Amino acid sequence: MSAKPIKDLSKLCVHTITTKPWSLEEAAENYERVGVKGISVWRQYLGGRDIAASGERLRSHGLEIVSLVRGGFFPSVSSKTREQAIQDNLKAIEEAAALGAPMIVLVCGADPGQSLVKSREQIKDGIEKVLPFAIEHGVKLAIEPLHPMYADTRSAVNTMGQANDMAEAIGSDHVGVAADVYHLWWDPDLREELLRCGRNDNLYAFHICDWMCPTVDFLNDRGLMGEGCIDIPTIRGWAEEAGFSGFNEVEIFSDRHWAGDQKEFLDKIVESYYKS
Amino acid sequence: MSAKPIKDLSKLCVHTITTKPWSLEEAAENYERVGVKGISVWRQYLGGRDIAASGERLRSHGLEIVSLVRGGFFPSVSSKTREQAIQDNLKAIEEAAALGAPMIVLVCGADPGQSLVKSREQIKDGIEKVLPFAIEHGVKLAIEPLHPMYADTRSAVNTMGQANDMAEAIGSDHVGVAADVYHLWWDPDLREELLRCGRNDNLYAFHICDWMCPTVDFLNDRGLMGEGCIDIPTIRGWAEEAGFSGFNEVEIFSDRHWAGDQKEFLDKIVESYYKS
Numbered sequence: 001m002s003a004k005p006i007k008d009l010s011k012l013c014v015h016t017i018t019t020k021p022w023s024l025e026e027a028a029e030n031y032e033r034v035g036v037k038g039i040s041v042w043r044q045y046l047g048g049r050d051i052a053a054s055g056e057r058l059r060s061h062g063l064e065i066v067s068l069v070r071g072g073f074f075p076s077v078s079s080k081t082r083e084q085a086i087q088d089n090l091k092a093i094e095e096a097a098a099l100g101a102p103m104i105v106l107v108c109g110a111d112p113g114q115s116l117v118k119s120r121e122q123i124k125d126g127i128e129k130v131l132p133f134a135i136e137h138g139v140k141l142a143i144e145p146l147h148p149m150y151a152d153t154r155s156a157v158n159t160m161g162q163a164n165d166m167a168e169a170i171g172s173d174h175v176g177v178a179a180d181v182y183h184l185w186w187d188p189d190l191r192e193e194l195l196r197c198g199r200n201d202n203l204y205a206f207h208i209c210d211w212m213c214p215t216v217d218f219l220n221d222r223g224l225m226g227e228g229c230i231d232i233p234t235i236r237g238w239a240e241e242a243g244f245s246g247f248n249e250v251e252i253f254s255d256r257h258w259a260g261d262q263k264e265f266l267d268k269i270v271e272s273y274y275k276s
Numbered sequence: 277m278s279a280k281p282i283k284d285l286s287k288l289c290v291h292t293i294t295t296k297p298w299s300l301e302e303a304a305e306n307y308e309r310v311g312v313k314g315i316s317v318w319r320q321y322l323g324g325r326d327i328a329a330s331g332e333r334l335r336s337h338g339l340e341i342v343s344l345v346r347g348g349f350f351p352s353v354s355s356k357t358r359e360q361a362i363q364d365n366l367k368a369i370e371e372a373a374a375l376g377a378p379m380i381v382l383v384c385g386a387d388p389g390q391s392l393v394k395s396r397e398q399i400k401d402g403i404e405k406v407l408p409f410a411i412e413h414g415v416k417l418a419i420e421p422l423h424p425m426y427a428d429t430r431s432a433v434n435t436m437g438q439a440n441d442m443a444e445a446i447g448s449d450h451v452g453v454a455a456d457v458y459h460l461w462w463d464p465d466l467r468e469e470l471l472r473c474g475r476n477d478n479l480y481a482f483h484i485c486d487w488m489c490p491t492v493d494f495l496n497d498r499g500l501m502g503e504g505c506i507d508i509p510t511i512r513g514w515a516e517e518a519g520f521s522g523f524n525e526v527e528i529f530s531d532r533h534w535a536g537d538q539k540e541f542l543d544k545i546v547e548s549y550y551k552s
Contacts, residue, residue, distance in 0.1 A: 112505030
């Protein structure tokens with residue numbers, strides 16, 4: 001099944017980290033100006049602000065708040081650090097509720113000092129510990145599988161299959177999966193696992209950007225849609241086949257793009273979005 | 277099943293690229309001096325040499341030639357480039373036979389200008405085209421799955437599962453798999469897929485090094501065994517459980533280690549090998 005061609009910006013969401021140099025207010029004004037309809041807010045952009053008022057302000061710019069980014073980082077060899085992670089995730093849930101964000105994206109974490117199996121147990125345990133508080137606050141939790149190159153310190157959940165396994169093992173209508181083409185494009189089981197995710201009503205989010213060839217930095221060299229080698233329309237088609245009808249969230253970390261004029265960059269995001 | 281503790285160097289093989297600054301002759305002399313028993317030869321080290329005589333010389337240093345590295349790179353959007361790859365692989369087979377190497381490691385390749393599915397078809401087609409020549413020369417072909425971060429240009433085969441699928445689909449006793457902990461350590465299905473590989477007599481090679489935390493370069497920042505976060509003894513245990521009894525091949529690309537004294541580096545390889 002091919003993706004439906006993108007004809008308007010009604011499903012375009014941009015992550016605040018994508019236009020890293022802008023404050024939350026600058027991002028909101030500029031996103032509205034070019035017709036972006038959704039915003040995913042990285043927590044650092046809320047620093048020193050009245051969070052509820054910030055939420056109101058974003059909505060006054062015609063922006064739907066899609067998610068708060070990011071919770072997670074549950075595993076550690078230190079029980080004290082694990083407890084701190086729980087506390088931080090509870091705080092994130094309060095922030096999401098105050099902001100009016102319906103979902104938190106979880107970068108699950110990993111500790112190179114222990115096995116990936118152990119880290120995965122601690123991730124599941126951490127999610128289950130904060131889940132009642134999330135349900136109480138009406139906030140959903142989206143497990144984001146990260147590319148295997150991040151298995152050392154950022155996430156022990158590295159494929160859609162693993163994220164599906166974990167979401168299904170937890171079995172709550174408040175725990176699902178955020179799928180990002182950057183992390184998942186290489187996986188031969190991706191279509192099948194997206195469909196499985198959809199069948200279980202677990203496909204909560206869809207993130208887009210591109211894989212540069214060559215990629216020169218492990219973190220901050222993502223590309224605009226079309227700059228790299230990911231066949232985004234095909235993967236978006238699979239997400240739609242799986243029943244996903246939410247926002248297409250542009251999440252680009254790029255030293256190269258951040259170094260330039262952010263207004264020009266945002267124009268390019270809109271232009272490349274139509275081809276994604 | 278735990279790995280058997282390493283008690284001697286009888287199964288230690290070093291890839292010539294590991295001590296990149298040394299010529300083939302310097303590598304052979306130094307490997308012998310510290311007790312290394314196997315050598316895998318990268319093709320560039322044969323440049324300008326009588327290959328059969330080089331093989332004799334390596335053996336005179338007490339070194340068993342484990343593999344020739346590397347063939348592959350079959351996929352391309354260009355049919356001319358694909359044909360050139362076939363010719364180059366035929367040449368590699370001749371080189372392996374002349375050197376007395378029983379196996380060629382295949383870095384299968386990928387072309388970002390086409391789908392991974394297409395690249396995989398071209399890999400299978402390429403292997404099947406050169407296979408009769410390989411059988412005639414008594415040379416085996418080992419498909420090496422590469423880490424998903426190399427799916428853009430280096431290999432469309434990124435997991436043991438995919439490598440097993442391909443080896444089994446080709447179904448020849450001259451086509452198997454080379455397993456490298458650096459590429460595979462993150463995979464939740466690794467044990468199961470190594471066992472499957474062993475059951476089919478397809479586990480041809482086992483490569484070791486370590487994943488640095490953080491890793492600062494996509495290609496040339498691999499670590500000595502123990503420098504990073506890979507649990508090598510556990511994975512080696514799985515390979516042994518799968519029936520593997522060949523050499524443990526040290527294959528480290530490291531600008532950091534290459535910049536230092538190679539004799540000291542080789543001493544560290546031997547030291548860290550006992551812990552791997």
